[in-house]
Amino acid sequence: MKNAERINSLSDLSLGSACQIVSLELSGLLRRRILDLGIVPGTLIRSIRRGPSGDPTAYLVRGTLIALRSEDASQILVRKLSNGEECV
Amino acid sequence: MILSAEKKSLLWQNYFGVTIRNDQLSIALAGNPNVGKSTIFNALTGLHQHTGNWPGKTVNNAHGSYQYQKKPFLIVDLPGTYSLLAHTVEEQIARDFLCFANPDVTVVVLDATSLERNLNLALQVFEITPNVIVCLNLMDEAKKKNLVIDVPSLERELGVPVVATAARQGKGLEELREKILQVATGLLQPTPRQIKYSSDVESALKELLPLVENITNNSLSPRWIALRLLDGDQSFLESLSNFLDIDQVSFQDWEESKCAQ
Amino acid sequence: MCAMSSSRNLSEAYGQAEYVRKAYRNSFSDQIVADIYGNAEQITKHVLSSKGRHRIGFDQIIDNLVTSKWFGYPLMILLLVGVFWITIEGANIPSGLLASVLFAFQDQLTLGFQWLGAPDWVHGVLVLGVYRTLAWVVSVMLPPMAIFFPLFTLLEDSGYLPRIAFNLDHIFKKAKACGKQSLTMCMGFGCNAAGVTSCRIIDSPRERLIAILTNNFVPCNGRFPTLIAITSIFIGGAIASYSGIINALVISGMILLGIAVTLTVSWLLSITILKGEPSSLVLELPSYRRPKIGAVIYRSVIDRTLFVLRRAIIIAAPAGAVIWILANIYIGELSILSTVAHTLNPLGKLIGLDGFILMAFILGLPANEIVMPILIMSYLSTGSLQDFASLEELRNVLVSNGWTWLTAVNVMLFSLLHWPCATTLLTTYKETGSKKWTFLSFLIPTLIGFSACFILTQVVRMLGLA
Numbered sequence: 103m104k105n106a107e108r109i110n111s112l113s114d115l116s117l118g119s120a121c122q123i124v125s126l127e128l129s130g131l132l133r134r135r136i137l138d139l140g141i142v143p144g145t146l147i148r149s150i151r152r153g154p155s156g157d158p159t160a161y162l163v164r165g166t167l168i169a170l171r172s173e174d175a176s177q178i179l180v181r182k183l184s185n186g187e188e189c190v
Numbered sequence: 191m192i193l194s195a196e197k198k199s200l201l202w203q204n205y206f207g208v209t210i211r212n213d214q215l216s217i218a219l220a221g222n223p224n225v226g227k228s229t230i231f232n233a234l235t236g237l238h239q240h241t242g243n244w245p246g247k248t249v250n251n252a253h254g255s256y257q258y259q260k261k262p263f264l265i266v267d268l269p270g271t272y273s274l275l276a277h278t279v280e281e282q283i284a285r286d287f288l289c290f291a292n293p294d295v296t297v298v299v300l301d302a303t304s305l306e307r308n309l310n311l312a313l314q315v316f317e318i319t320p321n322v323i324v325c326l327n328l329m330d331e332a333k334k335k336n337l338v339i340d341v342p343s344l345e346r347e348l349g350v351p352v353v354a355t356a357a358r359q360g361k362g363l364e365e366l367r368e369k370i371l372q373v374a375t376g377l378l379q380p381t382p383r384q385i386k387y388s389s390d391v392e393s394a395l396k397e398l399l400p401l402v403e404n405i406t407n408n409s410l411s412p413r414w415i416a417l418r419l420l421d422g423d424q425s426f427l428e429s430l431s432n433f434l435d436i437d438q439v440s441f442q443d444w445e446e447s448k449c450a451q
Numbered sequence: 452m453c454a455m456s457s458s459r460n461l462s463e464a465y466g467q468a469e470y471v472r473k474a475y476r477n478s479f480s481d482q483i484v485a486d487i488y489g490n491a492e493q494i495t496k497h498v499l500s501s502k503g504r505h506r507i508g509f510d511q512i513i514d515n516l517v518t519s520k521w522f523g524y525p526l527m528i529l530l531l532v533g534v535f536w537i538t539i540e541g542a543n544i545p546s547g548l549l550a551s552v553l554f555a556f557q558d559q560l561t562l563g564f565q566w567l568g569a570p571d572w573v574h575g576v577l578v579l580g581v582y583r584t585l586a587w588v589v590s591v592m593l594p595p596m597a598i599f600f601p602l603f604t605l606l607e608d609s610g611y612l613p614r615i616a617f618n619l620d621h622i623f624k625k626a627k628a629c630g631k632q633s634l635t636m637c638m639g640f641g642c643n644a645a646g647v648t649s650c651r652i653i654d655s656p657r658e659r660l661i662a663i664l665t666n667n668f669v670p671c672n673g674r675f676p677t678l679i680a681i682t683s684i685f686i687g688g689a690i691a692s693y694s695g696i697i698n699a700l701v702i703s704g705m706i707l708l709g710i711a712v713t714l715t716v717s718w719l720l721s722i723t724i725l726k727g728e729p730s731s732l733v734l735e736l737p738s739y740r741r742p743k744i745g746a747v748i749y750r751s752v753i754d755r756t757l758f759v760l761r762r763a764i765i766i767a768a769p770a771g772a773v774i775w776i777l778a779n780i781y782i783g784e785l786s787i788l789s790t791v792a793h794t795l796n797p798l799g800k801l802i803g804l805d806g807f808i809l810m811a812f813i814l815g816l817p818a819n820e821i822v823m824p825i826l827i828m829s830y831l832s833t834g835s836l837q838d839f840a841s842l843e844e845l846r847n848v849l850v851s852n853g854w855t856w857l858t859a860v861n862v863m864l865f866s867l868l869h870w871p872c873a874t875t876l877l878t879t880y881k882e883t884g885s886k887k888w889t890f891l892s893f894l895i896p897t898l899i900g901f902s903a904c905f906i907l908t909q910v911v912r913m914l915g916l917a
């Protein structure tokens with residue numbers, strides 16, 4: 103992969119920054135749920151806030167706030183946006 | 191599904207727990223959670239279904255009736271779902287209702303403040319039934335967020351009537367009633383946008399279509415069934431074979447259903 | 452065409468689909484969703500424009516506070532205490548007013564019956580049984596409910612509830628359950644049966660069952676007016692000047708205890724009969740919407756009033772009649788009611804209650820609203836006191852029947868922790884479709900209720916505190 107160094111998991115995304123979904127390493131019902139909410143490869147997503155104890159994290163995706171636990175977010179692979187790419 | 195009024199009321203009674211009179215025109219209210227379906231339901235029927243600003247307030251089918259232009263309507267408030275590729279109980283309830291109950295009109299309620307996400311469900315409904323109206327609710331909230339939606343061009347894109355509403359303020363409901371009447375009586379015939387999938391999916395669909403074409407007597411879109419088969423959607427296939435049995439065993443002659451044995 | 456042939460067609464097609472799915476490497480279901488969203492994006496791009504900047508400022512500011520590390524939890528507790536404080540303070544006057552009007556009318560009714568020359572038993576069943584129970588339920592239950600629920604609905608309509616789930620999720624995760632369980636618990640305040648139904652929002656079957664089995668630890672509509680009445684009489688009442696806020700703190704404490712029990716039981720279930728790891732949470736946090744305050748208050752006051760009155764008429768009124776009859780048919784020296792109470796007395800005493808209280812809880816199975824009326828009627832029918840109209844007089848009734856602060860605390864504990872009402876059990880059966888889980892949903896609280904009261908009583912007695 104060309105920019106392998108830039109592939110991270112969603113849970114590592116720092117608060118306030120945005121990225122693009124690369125792939126979902128989830129299975130079953132959760133995968134389905136996440137897909138249905140529009141978190142598909144290519145989607146832009148921004149991490150917005152964490153719960154009082156640091157988990158879960160709320161992400162802004164397609165104009166709505168969705169909270170995910172870090173275990174689940176860590177199975178979603180994302181790519182950092184290079185400068186100048188469109189933000190959510 | 192083309193059902194006679196008697197069959198329909200029997201089916202509704204037994205499988206969806208809804209009593210419908212033969213002369214009533216039927217409406218299903220579908221949409222994502224928390225978009226104001228119950229609020230619209232209440233406004234149309236004058237009932238008081240519980241509403242609340244969180245996804246999942248309604249978990250059961252509720253139904254009520256109203257009159258418009260001397261025509262009686264029966265309207266069913268479905269649980270909110272993000273998609274019809276059902277995997278939870280509420281999603282199954284909503285999907286089975288849309289697929290098998292055959293309402294005369296399906297109103298898909300969209301949240302104007304998150305159009306993209308909400309269109310996902312609308313586009314799925316378009317694959318099941320052509321008699322769809324899109325109700326673009328929460329227009330007041332969209333305005334607060336400085337979002338402007340070009341309704342006529344949305345109507346063109348989707349191929350179905352689009353009504354902008356702010357249900358809590360009672361705005362746009364008159365037009366909604368009117369459009370429901372027109373679609374229910376066949377005065378208006380929507381031609382909902384059909385999705386063209388990527389080539390892989392389309393060619394796989396082509397392989398499957400001949401096999402499913404005659405499963406349901408054209409009562410349910412074969413393309414939709416083929417899509418679910420590609421999905422490997424077990425729960426839909428279970429429902430489908432259930433309803434196929436109902437369709438045939440309870441409504442057709444015994445003689446006929448025995449012939450295969 | 453035939454049923455058999457079409458289901459054969461279906462399974463044939465299914466086999467073919469299986470084959471096709473394997474032949475292509477990519478997952479079709481992902482592609483299908485991605486294609487639909489691709490369309491949705493295109494359409495949105497054509498029709499949506501944003502006038503000026505996208506404004507999420509308002510939501511952000513509130514969320515910063517509501518989910519903050521420092522203020523998130525204190526704010527939740529503050530809201531809880533605040534809501535109960537307003538409820539208790541606000542309910543005081545209308546409760547007193549309703550009681551004096553309704554009980555004054557009872558005297559008129561009695562006079563009327565005397566004037567008509569109705570036999571004693573008719574007066575007994577209709578006035579002392581049915582009417583008095585109704586009067587109690589309406590005057591004690593209605594005002595707090597008609598204040599609490601509008602407040603709660605305002606919170607619900609504003610969009611705060613999902614934030615509660617967001618804040619509490621990691622605690623539920625530790626108990627190997629789901630944060631959405633807190634939403635189902637919120638629904639339980641209104642009615643545990645509704646709470647049990649709302650558990651459908653939890654995706655994982657294991658976690659849904661946990662939520663169903665523990666919903667009862669949230670005091671419902673029928674129980675917390677009882678809690679309020681008892682604190683007002685025995686705890687807040689003792690410290691007159693701050694009684695409102697003390698009562699609110701006590702009730703909030705009970706709720707927190709209920710939450711603690713819920714978490715503990717959830718965890719215990721997760722490591723025993725419902726073994727499993729926490730699954731996942733996908734929770735949408737909707738934008739705040741300003742509720743239409745007037746409409747919400749109007750609607751929910753009406754809703755609750757009708758709800759309470761309906762339950763009173765359907766359940767409390769007949770129960771009143773039955774209890775009066777049982778209290779007035781004698782077998783030898785004792786009425787049927789007293790006979791039963793005496794039989795239950797040793798068990799009751801063991802857990803710091805008495806036979807009458809235990810019997811009232813048992814007879815209250817159809818609906819928790821009737822526990823206190825049954826209890827008071829049983830006391831009244833056996834003691835020398837004839838009637839009461841205020842909380843002060845009610846206190847005298849209870850004290851003369853041997854109540855201490857320990858009895859009061861035990862009744863509150865037992866009310867919070869005991870078995871679910873019949874409607875909730877029925878709903879649990881509908882939702883789980885299993886006798887076993889329904890029975891467990893009965894057994895678990897029952898055991899906990901008995902043990903909690905037993906341990907507290909024994910400890911307090913050992914320490915010589917009561």
Ligand SMILES: Nc1nc2c(ncn2[C@@H]2O[C@H](COP(=O)(O)OP(=O)(O)OP(=O)(O)O)[C@@H](O)[C@H]2O)c(=O)[nH]1
Pocket residue numbers: 221222223224225226227228229230240241242243244245246247248249269270271327328329330331355356357358359607608609740
């Ligand atoms: N501002 C505004 N609020 C609305 C409008 N329509 C509904 N609401 C509010 O949005 C919230 C959700 O409405 P519901 O009718 O309960 O939504 P629902 O689609 O039935 O939700 P589920 O049952 O969870 O699927 C409620 O608090 C309503 O008062 C509207 O047009 N404008």
Ligand SMILES: [Mg+2]
Pocket residue numbers: 227228229240241247248270
């Ligand atoms: Mg609803």
